[in-house]
Amino acid sequence: MRELIDSVHRLDGARGANAYLIEAADRSVVVDTGVASGGQRLVAELRAARIPAITDVVITHYDPDHIGSAAAVQRETGATVWLGAADARILRGEVPPPTRTRRVMRRMSRPDRAEQPQLTELSDDSETEIVPGLLVVPAPGHTPGHHLVRWRGVAFIGDAALVSKGRLRHLPGPLISDRGQADATLAAITALRPRLVLPGHGRAGRLD
Template sequence: MREVTDSIHRLDAARGGNAYLVEAGDRSVLVDTGLASGGEKVVAELAAARILPVMDVVLTHYDPDHVGAAAAVQRATGATVWLGAADVRILRGDALPPTRTRRAMLRMRWLGKPELPELTALPDDAETEIVPGLVAAPGPGHTPGHHIVWWRGAAFIGDAARVSGGRLVNFPGFLISDRAQADATIAAISASRPRLILPGHGVPDRLAPAD
C-alpha cells in the first residue's frame, strides 16, 4: 500500500484498475477494488495494513476492473458497498447499458456470472456524504451511474476521464455511454479545481493551472 497523501493510500494488490484507501475519522473507505482475480490479495493487503476498519466501499462505476473484488472485500469486512443507482440496475440485469458496444462489453466481461456484493444504491441526481467530509457526486457519461468521490479537495474520478498533459480528456468513444454527459462531467471536475486527481487508471496527478 503506497501513501499518496497523509490520509490517502493506493493499493498494490488491485488488478486491472486502481483502488484507493481513505482514512476518514474513525474508519477507512475503499474507493474501487480492481478485478475479481485480485480479490484475495486485496483482502490480504487490507488485513496486513495498519489502518482503521474498512466500513464502506464506494464503486465509481460498474465495470469489472473497478467492481470485481468488491464481493471479496465485503465478505471479509462486512463493509457497505455503494454504487450509482443506474449502474446497480445494469449489474442486477434490470436495465441494459445504453449503447450496443457497452452491451456487448458487459456480456463478455461478466461471462461466468462472477459474485456480486450486496449493493447500496447512490442517487444519480444528488450528492451523498458517505462519511463526514467524503462525498460521492454523480458524474455520468462513462456509465450512466458513474460517480466522482471527493475528499479534502481530492477527486477520485474513476473512468470519468484520464489525465493528459495536465488536462482531463475523455476515454475512447466506444467506452463512453453518453458523450454529452461525459463532456459535462469533465467540465464540472475541471471547474472545481481539485488539488489532486486520483484516476481509475494511471498515477495520481494534478491539473495544469487554469488559463
C-alpha cells in the same frame, strides 16, 4: 499500499484498475477494487494494513475492472458497498447497457452473481455524504450511474477521465455511454479545482 498524500493511499493489491484507500478518522473507505482475480491479494493487503476499520467501499461504476473484487472485500470486512442506482440496475440485468459496444462487453464478461456484493444504491441526482466530509457525487457519461468521490480537495474520478499533462481527457469513444454527459462531467471536475486527481487508470495528477 502507498501513501499518496496524508490519509490517502493507492492499494497495490488491486488488478485491472486503480484502487484507493481513504483514512477518515475512525473509518476507512475503499474506492474501487479492481478485477475479481485480484480479490485475494487486495484482501490480504487490507488485512495487513494498520488502518481503522473498513466501513465503506465506493464503486465509481459497474465495469468489472472496478467492481470485481468488491464482494471479496465485503465478505472480509462487512463494509457497505455503494454504487450508483443506474449502474446497479445494469449490473443486476434489469436494464441493458446503454450502447452497442457495452452490450457486447456485457455478453463477453457476464458477472458471476455469486461474486456480486450486496449493494447500497447512490442517488444519481444528488451527492451523498457517506462519511463526514467525504462526498460521492454523480459524474455520468462513462456509464449512466458513474460517480466520483471528493475528500479534502482530492477527486477520485474513476473512469470519468484520464489525466494527461495537467489536463483531463476522455477515455476512448466506444467506452463512453453519453458524450454530452461525459463533457459536462469533465467540465465539472475542472471547476472543482482539485489539488489532486486520482483516476481509475494511469497516474495521479494535478490540473493546470
